[in-house]
Amino acid sequence: MNGAGGAAVATDAVRVVVNGRPRTLERMPERSLLQALRTELDLMGTKYGCGEGQCGACTVLMDGKAVHACQVSVKEVGGHDIVTVEGLARGDELNPAQQAFAELGAFQCGFCTPGMVVGTTALLQRTPSPSEAEVREALEGHLCRCCGYTKVLRAVQRASEISRERARRSA
Amino acid sequence: MTLERPSRPWDRTPPKERGYFEVLGDGILCHVLPRDRTTGGGGGGWSPPSGGAWVHVGADGRIRAFTGKAEVGQGTHTALSLVVAEELRVPVARVELTMADTDLSPWDMGTFGSRSMPDAVPPLQAAAAGAREELASLAAARLLVSAGQVRFEDGVALSPEGGHRVTYGELVRGLRKTVVASTPGRTTPAADWKTAGQPAVDPAAADVVTGRRVYASDVRRPGMWYGVVLLPPNHGAELASVDTSALEGEEEVRLLHDGPFVAVAAPTPWDARRALRKVRATWRSTPQPGEPEIEAYLRAHPSHGDHWDVEKLAEGDPARALAEAAVSVRATYRTAYIAHTPLEPRAAVAEWEGDRVTIWLGSQTPFRGRDHVAGGLGIPPERVRVIVPFTGAGFGGKHGGDVALAAARLSKAAGRPVRVAFTREEEFQHGYLRPMSIVDVAAGATKDGLLTAWTFHNVNGGAAGIRSPYSIPNLQADNELSDSPLPQGPYRALAANANNFARESTVDELASLVGQDPVAFREKNLADERLRTVLRTAAERGNWTSWRPSPGRGHGIAVGFEKGGRVATVAEVTLGPDRRPHVDRLLTVFEAGAIVHPDNLQSQVEGATVMALGGALFEEIHFDGGVITNRRLSEYRVPRFSDLPRVEVVLLDRKDLPPGGAGETPMIAVAPAVASAIHEASGVRLRSLPLLRDGKVPAAPRSPAT
Ligand code: FES
Numbered sequence: 001m002n003g004a005g006g007a008a009v010a011t012d013a014v015r016v017v018v019n020g021r022p023r024t025l026e027r028m029p030e031r032s033l034l035q036a037l038r039t040e041l042d043l044m045g046t047k048y049g050c051g052e053g054q055c056g057a058c059t060v061l062m063d064g065k066a067v068h069a070c071q072v073s074v075k076e077v078g079g080h081d082i083v084t085v086e087g088l089a090r091g092d093e094l095n096p097a098q099q100a101f102a103e104l105g106a107f108q109c110g111f112c113t114p115g116m117v118v119g120t121t122a123l124l125q126r127t128p129s130p131s132e133a134e135v136r137e138a139l140e141g142h143l144c145r146c147c148g149y150t151k152v153l154r155a156v157q158r159a160s161e162i163s164r165e166r167a168r169r170s171a
Numbered sequence: 172m173t174l175e176r177p178s179r180p181w182d183r184t185p186p187k188e189r190g191y192f193e194v195l196g197d198g199i200l201c202h203v204l205p206r207d208r209t210t211g212g213g214g215g216g217w218s219p220p221s222g223g224a225w226v227h228v229g230a231d232g233r234i235r236a237f238t239g240k241a242e243v244g245q246g247t248h249t250a251l252s253l254v255v256a257e258e259l260r261v262p263v264a265r266v267e268l269t270m271a272d273t274d275l276s277p278w279d280m281g282t283f284g285s286r287s288m289p290d291a292v293p294p295l296q297a298a299a300a301g302a303r304e305e306l307a308s309l310a311a312a313r314l315l316v317s318a319g320q321v322r323f324e325d326g327v328a329l330s331p332e333g334g335h336r337v338t339y340g341e342l343v344r345g346l347r348k349t350v351v352a353s354t355p356g357r358t359t360p361a362a363d364w365k366t367a368g369q370p371a372v373d374p375a376a377a378d379v380v381t382g383r384r385v386y387a388s389d390v391r392r393p394g395m396w397y398g399v400v401l402l403p404p405n406h407g408a409e410l411a412s413v414d415t416s417a418l419e420g421e422e423e424v425r426l427l428h429d430g431p432f433v434a435v436a437a438p439t440p441w442d443a444r445r446a447l448r449k450v451r452a453t454w455r456s457t458p459q460p461g462e463p464e465i466e467a468y469l470r471a472h473p474s475h476g477d478h479w480d481v482e483k484l485a486e487g488d489p490a491r492a493l494a495e496a497a498v499s500v501r502a503t504y505r506t507a508y509i510a511h512t513p514l515e516p517r518a519a520v521a522e523w524e525g526d527r528v529t530i531w532l533g534s535q536t537p538f539r540g541r542d543h544v545a546g547g548l549g550i551p552p553e554r555v556r557v558i559v560p561f562t563g564a565g566f567g568g569k570h571g572g573d574v575a576l577a578a579a580r581l582s583k584a585a586g587r588p589v590r591v592a593f594t595r596e597e598e599f600q601h602g603y604l605r606p607m608s609i610v611d612v613a614a615g616a617t618k619d620g621l622l623t624a625w626t627f628h629n630v631n632g633g634a635a636g637i638r639s640p641y642s643i644p645n646l647q648a649d650n651e652l653s654d655s656p657l658p659q660g661p662y663r664a665l666a667a668n669a670n671n672f673a674r675e676s677t678v679d680e681l682a683s684l685v686g687q688d689p690v691a692f693r694e695k696n697l698a699d700e701r702l703r704t705v706l707r708t709a710a711e712r713g714n715w716t717s718w719r720p721s722p723g724r725g726h727g728i729a730v731g732f733e734k735g736g737r738v739a740t741v742a743e744v745t746l747g748p749d750r751r752p753h754v755d756r757l758l759t760v761f762e763a764g765a766i767v768h769p770d771n772l773q774s775q776v777e778g779a780t781v782m783a784l785g786g787a788l789f790e791e792i793h794f795d796g797g798v799i800t801n802r803r804l805s806e807y808r809v810p811r812f813s814d815l816p817r818v819e820v821v822l823l824d825r826k827d828l829p830p831g832g833a834g835e836t837p838m839i840a841v842a843p844a845v846a847s848a849i850h851e852a853s854g855v856r857l858r859s860l861p862l863l864r865d866g867k868v869p870a871a872p873r874s875p876a877t
């Protein structure tokens with residue numbers, strides 16, 4: 001992923017890997033990653049809820065860390081590895097966070113869910129067995145207006161269980 | 172999957188002329204022709220009555236059901252699919268339910284007022300049961316048994332011993348038959364349900380967690396551009412002049428300037444916003460009341476519209492009863508303007524094909540949206556199709572059709588699909604709000620704690636929740652509406668939030684004046700048996716009697732009924748340093764007849780409880796000169812994980828009663844229960860919502876009893 005080799009790439013083109021695929025974003029270095037994902041790459045799973053880093057609906061993984069896609073510019077993600085909610089499952093196999101949210105129906109309209117699932121994935125990578133307090137703290141930046149959060153707390157615990165079960169099975 | 176358009180919307184076509192099979196293919200179709208409560212459809216042809224449903228069993232084996240309700244996050248998509256699956260004896264995943272597509276769905280007033288279940292369940296049940304009966308007679312002829320002997324299992328009709336079997340698809344092959352269901356038809360009683368009423372995983376859950384579910388704001392069409400509308404800087408402003416000359420010669424921008432409507436479309440959202448910034452506009456504003464004047468303003472400006480939202484109840488002689496009461500209280504309660512704040516802002520995409528336009532719209536009122544667009548464009552409603560994809564919630568806030576009309580106009584002008592979506596700030600500034608309520612109450616009781624006198628008057632908020640669940644011999648309860656300077660409209664549970672806050676706080680105060688326990692006092696005065704059961708359950712499950720008072724802690728209880736549902740909430744609060752309270756526990760007991768989809772009902776009640784906590788503690792719109800001054804999520808606080816109490820929900824299942832709605836009623840007892848708990852913890856009786864100032868219990872009440 002160095003800049004060389006590409007033929008006629010505009011000077012303000014930014015190269016980035018999204019869900020494992022190298023992509024080039026042209027003429028939009030000042031745009032937010034959220035706008036690029038939704039208008040250029042047609043990845044609609046990452047949602048707009050506020051545009052100011054307050055709701056978590058736009059959460060994606062940047063080099064494995066949860067970030068607000070509305071708060072980073074295309075320029076800043078050059079050379080980095082981005083995973084969106086579309087990139088979490090392996091084929092038909094949902095990742096543990098996805099599996100848990102689906103199993104427990106931890107949503108109503110589901111508009112917050114992609115962000116929550118990405119946030120949960122990042123949390124479990126850092127802290128495989130989080131306490132309830134750690135979950136609350138990690139997801140404090142995620143708003144849900146419908147479901148009252150209670151099922152989300154349970155879903156994160158369930159996701160952590162699923163990860164352990166899968167690890168045991170593949171061990 | 173979007174089905175083809177019929178030549179005319181079915182709801183606007185007389186039933187016999189509807190081209191059902193053109194669109195759906197061979198099979199049988201059973202429709203419920205609803206009670207003919209005509210709503211003046213106009214435009215010639217068939218006037219759409221309210222409600223109704225149709226179910227198609229196809230030769231291809233598909234089962235399609237149609238309802239005019241929308242899925243806006245209340246979970247009815249699955250709940251309604253369950254009742255169809257139940258009647259047709261198939262697993263829920265076999266049912267394809269089309270909701271809120273104005274070309275294909277039965278006409279519906281809108282998805283609000285907790286009406287989805289009560290409006291849509293009976294016709295869908297009847298249509299599905301009617302289709303099953305038709306299948307039974309077809310199967311009887313095939314299997315050489317009587318229709319009554321045919322058994323159904325998993326989409327297959329069987330002879331009594333199961334020796335012979337035939338699938339639904341085979342039964343209807345080559346048929347194009349429409350049957351009318353008798354209402355209520357031979358529907359399955361709730362006590363015999365095997366599919367409905369059982370825990371069900373939402374079949375669409377995998378779409379939600381992988382980001383594949385398409386919301387209105389996610390709709391993209393080939394060649395689509397993005398539109399932005401010039402909006403006034405404040406309420407009470409009119410466009411005085413506009414200069415668009417800076418846009419001349421811009422090739423990739425389409426400007427539409429038609430009277431006060433000024434909008435642009437461009438290939439990207441940022442190009443569109445940049446173009447709009449080049450438009451120079453001046454505005455003429457009339458002075459707008461600010462926060463300090465708002466109460467006097469609303470009291471002085473009655474409005475004469477919306478008479479459906481007015482209640483006037485009178486019995487006995489409340490003035491005399493008040494004068495004679497052993498104890499009495501008199502106070503004014505207030506609730507602030509608040510915003511619905513669904514996570515998805517308003518969005519619409521419009522696309523023309525010849526002289527017909529299709530609009531994907533996040534909405535609770537697609538048919539009204541269709542009429543709004545048709546009216547705005549000056550074309551008959553037959554030429555407008557509104558499809559509601561999944562909507563990122565509404566809570567009463569997505570009734571309008573302005574983004575739809577703007578998208579339709581821009582799309583026509585640009586000759587390509589156009590999307591119009593609000594930013595969060597536009598959502599706060601230009602969406603409508605939950606009305607501010609001002610409630611004047613005076614009430615009295617005997618020294619034994621019998622309510623004898625009640626006067627109750629709501630200004631601006633609305634009529635919901637004026638009716639009291641208590642029996643009071645002398646009563647005057649009514650409301651008046653005002654000309655609000657800020658746009659206001661429906662909000663989950665409407666004025667029942669304000670009116671139950673005022674009523675239950677008053678009841679609590681009277682109970683303490685006569686030295687009685689708030690639960691015992693309520694039990695004595697309640698006129699409603701179902702609510703009494705709910706109250707008793709709440710007291711029991713909330714460990715009401717075993718509560719031990721301790722400094723800085725408090726508990727409170729409140730009840731209410733609304734929209735056919737009954738609710739009681741118990742709140743427990745701890746006062747932190749600095750008078751910052753934390754709600755530790757909220758227990759909600761809820762009963763709304765038979766339970767169709769227990770998991771979803773649980774989520775609805777949990778969600779309503781936490782949403783209500785925001786309005787109770789801190790949600791409040793601030794404004795000045797017609798400008799909303801807190802129009803970002805960093806400035807308008809809604810509940811987050813750190814606010815989350817232990818939330819417990821107890822659902823009472825009354826299989827003997829028809830299923831009621833659940834979206835709203837579980838909200839209404841939260842604020843008064845929390846206020847009473849704070850009163851016990853701090854000694855301060857708070858009479859305004861939100862209860863807190865800067866997160867703290869105000870040292871003195873914001874509005875003392877008068
Ligand atoms: S849209 Fe990025 S945090 Fe809300």
Ligand code: FES
Nearest residue numbers: 108110112144146
């Ligand atoms: S489920 Fe609607 S915002 Fe979370």
